[in-house]
Amino acid sequence: MGNWRLGYWGIGILAAALAAAWVWFGEPLRPSAIPPIAAPILAEDVNQHRLNAVPPAPAGERVLEQTFTAQKDGLREIELILARRDEPAAGETGRLTLKLFTPDGRLLAEQTLETRNLRHNQTYVWQIPRQGDSAGQAYILQISGSPDNTVSVWGYDLDAVSSGEFSASQGETAVQDLRFITRYQLGWSSALGHLGQTAVRDGLFFLLALAFLLMPGCLVLLLGLRWVPWDGAAWVGAALAAGTAVWPIVWYLFSLIGGRWTGQMLWLAFLAGWAAVFVLVWRHKRGGMPRNNVAASAQDHTAPSRPCDANTQYAIRNTHHTSRITHHAHWQHIALLLILLVGLGARLLAVRDLNIPPWVDASRHALITAVMTENGRTLQNYAPYLDIDRFPYHFGFHTISASLMLMGNWRLERLLLNLGQFLNALVPLTLYTAVWLMTRRRNAAIIAAFLAAIPFFFPGYYATWGRFTQLTGVLILPVLLAFTWLLARGARHWRRVWWLAALLAGGLFLVHLRVFVFFVPFALVVWLMSWGRRGRYLLATAVGAFLLILPRLLYLQSITEPVKAISYNLPGYNQFPTGYYQAGWDRYFIWLAGLLLLWATWQALRKRPWAMLPLALAAWTLFLLLMLSGDYLGLPSTSLVNLNSLYITLFAPLAIFLGVVLDRLWRRLTGWKRPLPAIGWFAAGAAVALLLIFGVRQQISILNPNTILARPPDLAGLAWLDENLPPNALIAVNSWLWLGATYAGADGGAWIVPLTRRQAATPPADYVYNRQMAAQVNQFNKAAEAITDWSDPVTAVWLRDHGVTHIFVGAKGGFLDPAALSRNPHLSMIYGQDGVFIFKVVAPDA
Incomplete structure (x- = not known):
């Protein structure tokens, strides 16, 4: 059996290699309906986009020249906008010639255009051979023409390119710089070099941010969940979600009693917290855990009353107590680490050319972070930055960014840019945790983590908005979903985690109201699917979360008009985001989920306990879509939540759904007679390779240029x-x-x-x-x-x-x-x- 398994792995690796080779050779026979899996990654370098004047057309001895200095390696394109006074004539014989020189006169590229094919205001992109070492190099763009040429290019009458200048060999012109944009093609050496520089420059920040987020969660798990056997990676993910939820609560409660955080206080709390973690781990290692607790904790969570069976014995053998977390590594853990590292690397490359986060939201978060850093407490007003005496916005993310600002000498805009991408890269870890908690299947968890980290359009696209608060909310959400599921559907001992679910829910409310609102119906769906069992534990969770957020609710009620805020509907604000649905390959994943839902439904009808989780996720999603489709169904709607904010959250249940169902389908396939398992391994290897290649490229080039406001x-x-x-x-x-x-x-x-x-x-x-x-x-x-x-x-x-x-x-x-x-x-x-x-x-x- 072991030899067959090794053979299957070999088949999968061979399929992955063949798929990669197919991409390398240009994807022959790829259907036109499917977007390219891999393509060169181009990005803007020098951008002089302003125009208001046209220099005399280059003709005969009149030559136009624009010098510039490339900022990036890999110069590949130069974009110009052509200008002419009349329409091209059929018999026109003029020619326009573009040449690119080095300062010492070496010709790098040349292109001649027939002017009869050129029109006024036409954008022309000149592709040149890639200049691998172009960063810091000066170039001369020369534009000449035949004596009868009448085509010129647009320019600007104010100096807008500090590293270059414009000149015309004959005639007078007000133009001081051409209107031109250069683009570079990202190469492997440049990408790896950038990641290396980022690791050296910001590596300490990433380590501090990770340790800061984990510390409260580690304490919570070590103190409150000692009886739970854990997969090591899932334990870290649960600690991450819990810590992310705890910090906003701690900040808020401390602010309510008049406290003000300082950098020294945060460092003291941070170091004391980790010292307590190490003491607890040491004590747990000495104390051990009774075997009967391990067996009890490993019961099938999808059927509370189900006796210990073969699946439970598998769970017992493959789980371990917190005192032995670091002693049990599995291949899935190595795969998860690689997925997280590749995801982080791709996300850092996505913002490689930015020094300020994109879009409108980012400057808001910068302002709130700056105010909280200044005052050391959650906001009551915006002093000393703005004359605003109330704060109805959620602040959970900003407790993290403000804490890190107080603890280190970071630049605000750089901190937000790095922290946003770091949190984005950690979302797959909490998805892994959620799937493992609900199924105890590492393979299912790895699938969910891989999809969210690499090929899914979300959460990667969050970077283009600087939407840090909702991103932090979806980091907490998967683990909250898992503990809610275990409260209603897990073994009896999981009733004891109601307080942790309440903690996560309260923190989520302070982090992002909309994500909290999206979560609430999930508890209702799970309760109904459980025929009302365990309702008192779900109620205890709701009461606990309510008590945690009660002071905030009272404050919001005092400064806003809740009924008016909920009933307010901004015209056009609740349109379905078809652009997101069509982006990347997401629609194909949704179609796949639809097909798999039919199979999961059939399995549920056959009393397969595992199928209840996919059905719960589907019911929850459909319920949310229905409730927010009032504009389409002629029902009341609200701008408090909308289809846009929902759609960009649904990647989480989609990843969990696909992970659970694909894992079950895979188990079914590999149990069939040969050669079907070999075919399955071949298809899986090819699919993983193609998704990896496509996904990495998509993540690196995921930013929408229209949302980059600050350059x-x-x-x-x-x-x-x-x-x-x-x-x-x-x-x-x-x-x-x-x-x-x-x-x-x-x-x-x-x-x-x-x-x-x-x-x-x-x-x-x-x-x-x-x-x-x-x-x-x-x-x-x-x-x-x-x-x-x-x-x-x-x-x-x-x-x-x-x-x-x-x-x-x-x-x-x-x-x-x-x-x-x-x-x-x-x-x-x-x-x-x-x-x-x-x-x-x-x-x-x-």
């Missing part, structure tokens, strides 16, 4: 602003109408308040909590975006009348055109680097 040059501009502008400066920034009636910063200006403590005309979106401030901000931004000519001196007077002293224009930009601002006689440019500009308002008082 790398913005951080240098913000640092200069912080050092040179007076503390009482009021700074106008680019903005846009983000959600409802809320404006948000459109570029790096969104980060002025949390990073510099200066006031911005458009602060982070929390400004809506102050009605007077919201009215002023909205009125100013509505008027500002209506202005069409910022070179008019009247606009500077208008800014001064509104108290504005400076203007910040980020690299992404918006309605504030720096070229127009530079021509305004009442504005003075005091900073201009790489597309980031700062102006001082010098207009006289009106």
